[in-house]
Amino acid sequence: MMLVGDEEAAAILQKLDPEEVRLLGKAMFAVADVSEHEVEDVLDDFVGHARARTDIGFDxxxxxxxxxxxALGQDKADSVLARITPPEAQCQIDLLDWLDANEIANLIEEEHPQVAALIIANLDAGVAAQVLEILPEAIQPDILHRVAKLGPITPEAVETLKAMLSSRVGNGGGGSGGAAVQLGGTKEAAKIMQSARKATEARVMPKLHKIDKDVAKAIEEAMFVFDNLLDLDDKNLGVLIRNIDSDTLVRALKGVDESVRTRFLGCMSSRAADGIRDEMESRGPMRLSEVLESQKVVIGIARGLAKDGTIIMGGGEDDYV
Incomplete structure (x- = not known):
């Protein structure tokens, strides 16, 4: 990028997403003192990679x-493409890609909570969690609740949000067009909480239970599924297993992959593991509903043990002092 002309460099930058632009710009500041030999090596490497690429490797x-x-004409082509084109990235407001969490939080702090929820629902879960944590603690549960309750958003609403952000930032945004877009929901709210720090979850979720118990429960269920138990280390997984009755454990492990089953049984004594295997084989086929219900029981036990500090489960990154 430092070797090509300004126009060529600008044309390349226009093809990159915001994070790539930030990383590339940072790297460009760091290469001012490279040697001629290093420049030649880089150019040789680039030419080699370029020759190996085909059109298939690009968009x-x-x-x-x-x-x-x-082949089909505009109308027929549009009809076919509408059914086969992979969905675009979730974010419908491109301007948000160019702002960091603090800037976004500053923009929406004084807005109505519903507007803040719409903006946050447009963000990657990790960035959304950062923005939520920067906002005043008093409004965090309400905003998370609104994110969970969001549904289809009309193109007109998206355009209104774009106009509001553009007027505040001084930047334009292209039109969205098309049909309504799906934003938010309990799964999206769960992803935000998973990306947030544990302290944030511990503060926000109890308050959300008071606002809407059903939504809070749905978010918690979406935050943690059976496979997440594999994130436990052997010691904590062993403690969990000892708190599950054998009948529930047999049912829960009946419908999992062999690798998952092996991980669980590996945290038990050989005798106990052999007993669980024998019991699973003797029971034969089992209804999926029974398996899922037993897995929910195991997840509930795990969350209970985590809340009282008996086991330590993974979560968002915490601060350390």
Missing amino acids: PRPKIEGMMTR
């Missing part, structure tokens, strides 16, 4: 869209 959309349009 296929323009080629496929052009091919479909020429």
